[in-house]
Amino acid sequence: MTTKAVPLKANGLQRGIRRTSHVDAEVHVGVAIVGGGACGLTAALMLADAGVECVVLERDAVPGGSTALSSGFIPAPGTRVQHAHGVTDDSPSRFAADIQTKAHGRAAPALAAAYAASIGPALDALQARHGLEWILLDGFLYPGHSVHRMHALASKTGAALMASLQAAVEAAGIPVLTQAVVDTLVLDAEDRVIGIDYQRPDGRRESLACEALLLACNGFGGNPAMVRALLPDMAEAAFGGHVGNDGSAILWGEALGARLRDLGGYQGHGSWVTPQGALMSWAVMMEGGAQINRAGRRFHDETQGYSEAAVQVLAQPGGIAWNVFDTPLLALARGFPDFCEAEAAGALRRCETVAELAACIACDEAELRRTLDGLRDGTVQPDGRVFTRGLDAPYFAVKVTGALFHTQGGLDTTSDMRVLREDGRPFANLLAAGGAAGGVSGNAVWGYLSGNGLLSAVAGGYIAARTAAALIHPMKATHAE
Incomplete structure (x- = not known):
């Protein structure tokens, strides 16, 4: 369900848009990625595989986010590990059907299909190319899944998943700029993103120029004002997510006239x-x-x-x-x-x-x-x-x-993760994935299928990398798959 952009209180959070024809920055990269969780790091690894230069900007001293606080379980059909366990009757279409059944048919159809088709190749690529050794949790079925498809690392924690992704990113030589709070997106007169502005711990402000931008900065569960406005049932609930989930992507989206979707999902x-x-x-x-x-x-x-x-x-x-x-x-x-x-x-x-x-x-x-x-x-x-x-x-x-734990609504996107304007046209080079984008859980709490959060993060990061690679170096795009 799309949601008309309405002004939201943000607890004093300042997230802005700067218009200019040129970014005065020492560093220029192909893709800037805002957020160093599972989504951002997966995208970075896939971009590196495609030979596309990128940098990850992370607000914390050590990347972690919602992923590190999760159980680290990722549902996926058709993986090598699933087949090795003798599970041969799963498929992307069956997974997409389970997603829709749990969401009472209200999950975004194209996105559910895209995630279901991409998550298996994403996990296989992370295993084959970056050393993440998955196991299949086949002792029980999680709610809503019709077959055993939940994957995890052997230690079964989100913290271990983040540690493995960080190790892979370091091994690949991908720069991760920590303690960098991005607060401003820089666009030219034609609505193309040309850079970002961010703040360092000592108050210094710096800029980075880029050819494409991926927002992988999760949702708004850590913003009490937004939670009260959009999720009243959870206004007084304990928050088990990451405080950095402050709604930045939504605030930028509102400022740009982007379309929002499923803000009641969580x-x-x-x-x-x-x-x-x-x-x-x-x-x-x-x-x-x-x-x-x-x-x-x-x-x-x-x-x-x-x-x-x-x-x-x-x-x-x-x-x-x-x-x-x-x-x-x-x-x-x-x-x-x-x-x-x-x-x-x-x-x-x-x-x-x-x-x-x-x-x-x-x-x-x-x-x-x-x-x-x-x-x-x-x-x-x-x-x-x-x-x-x-x-x-x-x-x-x-x-x-x-x-x-985390929200499931956010920026509306195409199935290849490009952010949509209110009129349905995509921005040229602005992408969103993971918790920054609307997910596949519909617009209510009961639509959440077990693992939808990391499904959106990993599949979304994988797809976004492919899209960004095609935008920057069309001939290299296939290597991001």
Whole structure:
């Protein structure tokens, strides 16, 4: 869904446009990339492979962003790793269909198809050319996926993914300028981007000239004013994303008369461990765990997805729920580093009996017993879920709340990542991808398919590199694929 550009409050954030015919800068590159997360670094690597000079500008001292805070899981069909695991019945069309099913048909069709077709080649290229060794998570299906297609590095963390991308970028000799806060885009009279202005930690202002610009600076989840205006359900939620997600791309887009899309879309998470502030894997819910509120009851179908679960949890008394599971599911949870960190921080409670579990949750024991007994007979629950087995003592419980992780709306783009004006015409050399662009989750929390964030980042960066290479050196564009 496109969104008419409207003035947005930005917490005093200044993001501007400067018009001139020439950029007075010492450095001129083919492509400038704003943002050093998975999107920006993937694009940089693909551009380097194509022989196109680029530079990445990152606001932080060390690139990380939302990627480093994520689980680092990326869905992709048709990869070498997927085939090696015997998964041969997946395809881009099947993946695109899963994206649309989760989004109730409201994901941008051309973009969903482009991402689904590009993410497999992108992961294969990162593995073959840059040493990222993927594994396939084939022990369970994430919500909304009809086949095992979730990829990760062996350590299963976003921080490890970022470390591997950074190492690859360094090995490729790609310059990454850190502690560089880009605040101004420089365009000529014909709306071509010719450079950017940025600020250094000591207050110095510098400029960089470029032939094309990729905005890979994520969304607006770290901008409270924008969240209140556009995502009122998350206005008081914990924020599990990166504070650098300040909405810069949207503010530049508004100033340029760009079209915005799906600003009500976002990834929430209904399993944000509190008060420790860590993520607990939703795999435990998918494999038989239950979320129980202070009344001792389940309150939604957990298998629908962790994103919409954020709203469900926040609607409970105190905005709190308890993830309840048993010994086999504890073993599954301990396979995820994020859970191990939360456990080490004291988040896990062990309860030998229903009475102890009721005391832990501070709920009525009889009501809790009825809830747990109701999971054992295999009947359809009132919310539609069917548990294949009950939970057995000892019980384990983790206190959670709902959180906002990152937004899924942003600049509207063509399927090759060129930013669109309000009238639907693309800018000549301005691209956006990852969280800076509108994603494939529709315009609501329930449209988020597991992994859509990194799908947009990696596939978007891969596609944007191909487009930028074609703009600058048409004969080299094929090498970015």
